[in-house]
Amino acid sequence: MRFVIALPFLWLGVFFLLPFALVLAIALGTNAPDSVPPVELGIGLKNFALLFTDDLYLAAWLTSLRVATTSTLVALLLGYPMAYAIARAAPERRPLLLMLVVLPFWTSFLIRVYAWMGLLDENGLLNQFLRWSGIATDPGTILGTEWAVHLGIVYAYLPFMVLPLYATLEKMDMSLLEAAADLGARPFAAFLTITLPLSLPGVVAGCLLVFIPAVGEFVIPDLLGGTETLMIGKVLWDEFFTNADWPLASAVAICLLALLVGPIALFQRQQARSLERH
């Protein structure tokens, strides 16, 4: 029994705390390109100082936050109606609808991103259709723009938005909506005053599940985005591979984590509050 309780802690210790301590140790060290591994351990904050003084890094942070925020909001706007529709569908149809949401995961993530490249290219399916249908003769190219990055992130992470939203919407007591209607609420007012506030835990969970990976996303901006969309994931890549500066790359990773701890803590607090409420 004691072992069972210890298991999650063991897991956390081995697969999160230890690697984290390691990354932190490297981040505090100095780049030593001539050794294996290329790190001189020590206690210094100059890697972090560089991250916060160089405007290029700051710009990358801001771009990442901006892209992640907009993508999360779009995913929420798209995912909420989807989750709502599934939660209100006939119970025997819900498993099928949920499976449709999860179905894309059966294909490799990379292949799906490549498929978007094929769709959004200059001569991709989208433009072919636009030209063929005569809607636009010179439609321009979405691939290689920030639009494509947003699209890719929203597409890739939409299921992570839909599933927690569905979970909260599905377990909602329908008699609450009847009570609201009974007390004079139009359907939309009932949605705003009852459904929406009660689904807030799902909204927060979904947003975190989209926002967190979106901030550090590397593959999608690399493949779908243009060069001007400089996100922090690319900076990390450059530091690690192009500059072979592991300490600085680790510092970026630590900052990324620190940045995400904020929203997670917020979520925890909100969860705790809703627990004491019910």
Place this chain on the structure above:
Amino acid sequence: MDRREDGPVSGPIVRIEGLTKRFGAVTAVDDVDLEVAPGELFALLGGSGCGKTTLLRLLAGFETPDAGRLLIDGQDMTGVPPHLRPVNMMFQSYALFPHMNVAENVGYGLRREGVAKAEATTRVADALEQVRLTEYAQRRPAQLSGGQRQRVALARALVKRPKILLLDEPLAALDRKLREGTRFELVRLQAELGLTFVMVTHDQQEAMSMATRLAVMNAGRIVQVGSPREVYERPATRFVADFIGVANILKTEDGWLALRPEKIALSVERSGLANVVAGKIVDLAYEGDRSLYRIATDGAVLIVSTAPNLAHRRGDSVWLGWAADAGHPLDA
């Protein structure tokens, strides 16, 4: 000026004509006609699946009928959505909004109606006072006891000043002791407000003790409507006789006869009553305020209820007797 005084004084507050509701192959409400007069405490009584709850939900507007008409205060409710109906409901689960405190719950309907803030505050305070919850105004539903929640639900519906208050099994979620007190409180409130209550219950004792009139339902149909006394004393069918209270149902030459246990006299000597029969005590139970017997006679086992009596023993031979008008003939 209360709204309930505006309506026409004469005429029923609820009028149901040929109302039918089907769910797939099941006819939940089957061609029901019913009238409820203003100021009544009307109970819909029946076992589970008899259609009483569906009928209540049709009144509230949560279900749309497949056939028939439903008028509230003379107005046809066909196509009127729940939020526009002049009725309010107290849900069996109470359906309190968990993310709002008591005052917000009670004020919810007033906010939807667009009642001015000052007026709404006063009305909420009044409603909370009515159900003795003033000091709980800031609590969340999760922080209340079952009885307190029930009173919040009541206040939340009453504060809207509906023409009819619908109550879905209002006492079912309470424990037995609380149920007794709440029963009287509901009746007191109803009388005080002069409001029409339509209540659904499966508990015949509850219906009998509270309702001014009641409808007994079975398989989607109303079997009998009347005052508790009428229904008890003169059940229309064997189903009603059996469902309401305890009845000995006897077969006679003319048909069926319902004989309530307390109408039967039990004696050691043969009595001079119109009907007499000899029997033997099979079972007996002393219940404090009365004694119950099961007595085997020539034809059947009869249940008899008398004033508390410790003199009889199991196996004793006794005489049963009842007056000529004690039994009530049944239709079917």
Place this chain on the structure above:
Amino acid sequence: MSRVFISLLLAFAAAPAFGQGSVNVYNWSDYIAEDQLKSFTKDTGIRVNYTTYDSNEILDAKLRTGKSGYDVVVPTASPFFVRQLTAGLYRPLDKAKLKNWNNLDPEILVALAKYDPGNTHGIPWMWGTTGIGYNVAEIRKRLPDAPVDSLSMIFDPAVVSKFKDCGVMVLDSATDVFPAALKYLGLDPDSKKPDDLVKAADVVKAVRPFIRKFHSSEYINALAGGNICLAFGFSGDVFQARDRAAKAKDKQDIAYAIPKEGSLLWIDVAAIPKDAPNPANALRFLDFMLDPKVAAASSELTGYANGNKAAFALLPKDISSNPLIYPPADVRAKFYTITAGTPEQTRERTRLWTAVKTGR
């Protein structure tokens, strides 16, 4: 002590099976004629554990982590091999045991010596140029007399702007593009002077608006699929795009040109990691790679030039006489290579590059 700790935990590479009589080779995919591997095992009795990668970065990370378990790896000379060499990641070659060493092309050895003085640590495997890939029809349509064999195709705003609508991609690599821009300006392509680099950056900045994307591999598919019409990239990649386009339904005619101003020579180098578990077998494998038969067969497979002079005679005509694969002497004379520079210079260059391509 702490270093051992880190390398232990960072050893994310699943090390291949070690043991006597085997050699662990980590190579680019489709980079050696695999039937030759069988004959190596037959001749020597050494089992080959052959695994492949498709990016220098992966190899770099594994080597820097330490204990990679590989005996033979094939990084690109610049900037990877040279950097790894500076970090002391390679074992010097015992040339006495490489009896085929003299098959190597002295010209390529000289070029490689810029990274590996005295050619003490690596042998050249395949090599190629950095130049201009283009869609013949699309370029002709927009600029009939386009200077396709000049760096002005990429760096002259007046020229490259003509191709903005059909799409231009440039390598996302400071070590390839800055030297070319310096060459275009007539400066030393290997210059590490900040002033020179700023000038090179200005050249790239001026044409940036016309470039759809900086990316180091995407241009292969994009060229082949007709989604872009012009790319600055590696010869081998453009050949791949050309072959793919020729097989496609609507055939795009893709061509490659070596810039007449001079081309940055890329060389993939076979070398033995310092901690190779089977260094003796590794040497035997390198000697096998130096076998003209093996080199020639591999060039046939890849379509790239190899660094093996003796193999030239064994090559099919369409490779050996192709001036884009084996350019004539006057073109070769203008090949250039660049040196590694200090980590600080690398950082400054990367930063400048990031700033340029993101338009800051």
